[in-house]
Amino acid sequence: MFKNYLSIIWIRGIGALKADAENSYLGSLWWVLEPILLTALFYVAFATGLKGGGKGSDFVYFLICALIPFKWTSSSITGSSSSITSNKGILGQFYLPKWIFPTAVNFSMLLRFLFVLPILCIFVAMGGYEPQVVWFFVLPILICQLFINLGFSYLTAAMVPLIPDLKHLVSLGMTAILFTSGIFFDINSRPESVQELLRLNPFVTIFDSYRAVLLRGEFLELHTLLYPCLFAVFAYTIGAITLRRFDRYYPRTLL
Amino acid sequence: MSDRMLQFENVGVAFRRRLNPFSKKQLILKDLSFDLYRGETLGVIGRNGAGKSTLLKLLADIIHPDTGKIWRAKGLRSQLLSLNLGFNKNLSGYDNTVMALVTQGMRISQAKSLVSEIAEFGEIPHLMEQPVGTYSAGERARLGFSIAIRTNPDILLLDEILGVGDKQFKERSSKELKKRVNSEQTVVLVSHSIRTLRNLCDRVMWIENGRAKILGPTKEVLDSYSQEAELA
Secondary structure, X not given: OHHHHHHXXXXXXHHHHHHHHHOOOOOOHHHHHHHHXXXXXXXXXXXXXXXXXXXXXXXXXXXXXXXXXXXXXXXXXXXXXXXXXXXXHHHOOOOOOOOHHHHHHHHHHHHHHHHHHHHHHHHHHHOOOOOOHHHHHHHHHHHHHHHHHHHHHHHHXXXXXXXXXXXXXXXXXHHHHHHHOOOOOOHHHOOHHHHHHHOOOHHHHHHHHHHHHXXXXXXXXXXXXXXXXXXXHHHHHHHHHHHHHOOOOHHHHOO | OOOEEEEEEEEEEEEXXXXXXXXXXXXXXXXXXXXXXXXXXEEEEOOOOOOHHHHHHHHOOOOOOOEEEEEEOOOOOEEEEOOOOOOOOOOEHHHHHHHHHHHOOOOHHHHHHHHHHHHHHHOOHHHOOOEHHHOOHHHHHHHHHHHHOOOOOOEEEEEOOOOOOOHHHHHHHHHHXXXXXXXXXXXXXXXXXXXXXXXXXXXXXXXXXXXXEEEEEHHHHHHHHHHHHHHO
């Protein structure tokens, strides 16, 4: 049974990627293009303001190291939040445990990120940041981010069909993450008290860790990822319990 | 007909028609009790809104009842036959077929090996590499039916008998379906067509006001149903 569920996640995850690549002229090129355009946009909007802080052209690399991971998180969570509703055709025919759907979304978004990540690394390397052994620390950061994506995905997938109003909050939440996670400002340059507050947001640590490793070449102390991981476990647990509790109830909301 | 697969005991289901949590719940099924036996074809008849579709959802184990109990034999798998398999319009017929078969419980390798057979049955092998979004409605129905008929649940649930596509394929598909219904397959068939039920069912249940008004041999139930329909 469980093996069949894994097959379903595999085949639906790959299918979603294929479909995504087919539904526009530029197809999978958009996976790279979208974060690049977003980076360009933020660069134009904020570079002048930050140049005074002595950042200069480094700001592009500073931005993109956080924006690409941010896009991963935001598409995983947004996609998951509607994953049960958008599969009502299947859910009206036979029983499937509902956790399959957000998991499949996360699987396909993970593959997409794994496709974009090497491109990011090459781009950063070409910008004069020499590849080093510490770059392998991207791996634990990635795993930690996957956990937290899954946690929030389960949570939104579980809640949105029950309270449809929340879908407005999901996109608002993504904007909130975009603006409070230190994507276009350096968290470390803020006053201590502000930093403390901002670091409650687990994505601050994630995005800053990517930069620490790729741009600053720092050795990553793994315990910094503990807080985001705990956050992930918490969100995941609530999400999973809700999905289980309302497993046979969701189809009723889809009629 | 002694091997019981499933038993409904005073089953009730209530829905809210609006999201407002203070809106009144409406009882769709109130007090439904019946048994289903291995290999039989049970017909279900009743007016619109009598709760037939809700009954199918309970049988498919998609939803749980609000009151009463449903007992089912261990490991029982039931499935509603439907052409709405959630096709992805950007994916090819081939990909959609594999995806649908795996979602229905098949192994990936098994699903892949079945694709050509399915295409043959639907007479659309030339379309399998094309995106489903470019199919005509009839072609999509052919693919949908050819996949759906492959499913092999313990209990097959049918909402109306499905003959799909142009005249020729309609005959072929409903013949195939009748063959399934008349086999050892356990079937629950919901239909408004008295003729269909008369031809295919061993027993018929007439649902009214959320209860089984009569449950018995096909002829008996259908005779009184058509009598009342004439009176009304």
